[in-house]
Amino acid sequence: MYSKIRFFIAFIFVFQINCLHAQKINGISFVASRDKATNEHVKPVVEVGANYAAVMPFGFIRALDNPTIVYNTDRQWYGERREGAKDYIKLLQSNGIKVMLKPQLWIWRGEYTGYLKMETEENWKALETSYEAFILDYAKLAQETGTSIFSIGTELEQFVANRPAFWESLIKKIKAVYKGKLTYASNWDEYKRVPFWDQMDYVGVDAYFPLSEMQTPSVKSVIDGWRWWKGELSAFSKLHGKKILFTEWGYRSVDFTAKEPWTSDHSVTTVNLEAQANTTKATFDALWGEDWFAGGFIWKWFIHHSRSGGSDNNRFTPQNKPAEAVIKEYYDKN
Template identity: 40%
Template structure:
């Protein structure tokens, strides 16, 4: 019998037709509509020492309903080892980690939140010394495997903690998008393994400029975005100007939500009380000329533009201090505490 070879042109035509059908199917999906209560949350700064048990009363009075507890782990640029409270460098004393980042501190912070009727997201985060966690990558396979073994222990350890504390939402990690794109199989399997341990809802905090490229949204309950979108380069941008600036991000977020039929959660959003706060909202180390009006306008514009979107599940402000005195560092300008931006949140959250 003579061999029958498939026609390559016909094969290509079939593949093209399949692709067109898939695209058409996505286009005909209805927009996703989130039906739950909006999350009105803040990212807590893990304190170095235990705060007063009443520390979160001010957030509750503002109308907040959630907190994100953020226990950091640490690495050094180009070093394939990762350290956290359960995996310390040789010779480091146990006291090296801040109270709020230890399992004991996390558990007590959760208790403080629940005493105020607040729900909790646990949100592990990487601090890279000598570089940015956004660019975490390795050239050698052996280094990747070393880091993945450590990082897997970090994430699964916090998944166990989240399950034992009955945490409401677990964010598996924050802004390791380059890592996720380079090693998708690791992340897909990690999510499967987290699901075996933790029975609650899952998300991942993706950076604003890469969230649409990540390969695992279908495995999660929320599409998590750290929403530092550039909106305006004005010194004191008006609400109207920033609402216009939101148009393109809103259209792109809506498309992704429709494609996956999932709500979008702003795992972080925030603006410094500085000139040009909406030009590069992610920058925390640049010079800051104080500008309370710019920050308040940015919060107002976000809730005016994004708040009514059917896919919007709410979000977590960056950031909120649990201690009354937290020092004069420039990055503290993100906090809305005691500023006009806090009044904006109170008006919005009390509706």
């Protein structure tokens, strides 16, 4: 009898551990605001069923060939600075939401960060010095606040490709000050070329994969569109022994949203709420049951929920749109 009880207890323990490991990272990207956040701003995050949020302070660069990163200044919005990021982290954690701290760069006029590339060795060295100060400052904040995941960069393809020795050295310095999980947010067409996944805990992907050419993608067409990419991601996960984490993912509420999901062109004026909801649902159906998939962070979630998104909004946020109900449904059961 005693041995049966022991077996039953051991079975329950293993079952609980397996359930814990199986839980996905059901995240949202908590957009930096000019305002401080309160419990009222976090309440909708809890209500949608999220268990993680990405907090995203910013550094700014004047041009694609400029090596100087300006950050943590009074000219930036509160949430873009260190003190704002710290407050956001503590507030989210106090509401049971774990955090990925994801410092990002913004290049003047919205130039793509993947093209950040210096023309001289002198400027490369200056960029390395500037980026190291920027990222180590936030790595220390991540350690100080007990942040669960730290992203060492976002979509910096040319920087990574041209300066591999710098990144190897930088990762060692980050690990000296931060003891949590690490990732890098690679672009969807970049992740295979990143050389340091063996030093990360997750393969981070900003998952704007083309999936369907339909004006209003059906759930089936998007699931079919994922088949090729799923095979590649699964094989890559197995090759490196790391789970895939979507450091960003989401779709605009526009026509053809799954054709080129990275498109953020403000000249597009159509609104297609069904397209966003269907593509979001299909992505959950296609990926959330896969063992190699860790979960991801919806792009993007504004702190003022009541006045964000809505039926006439065609941007990425799912707030106050049918896609929000889809996210809640899947987050509640995963």
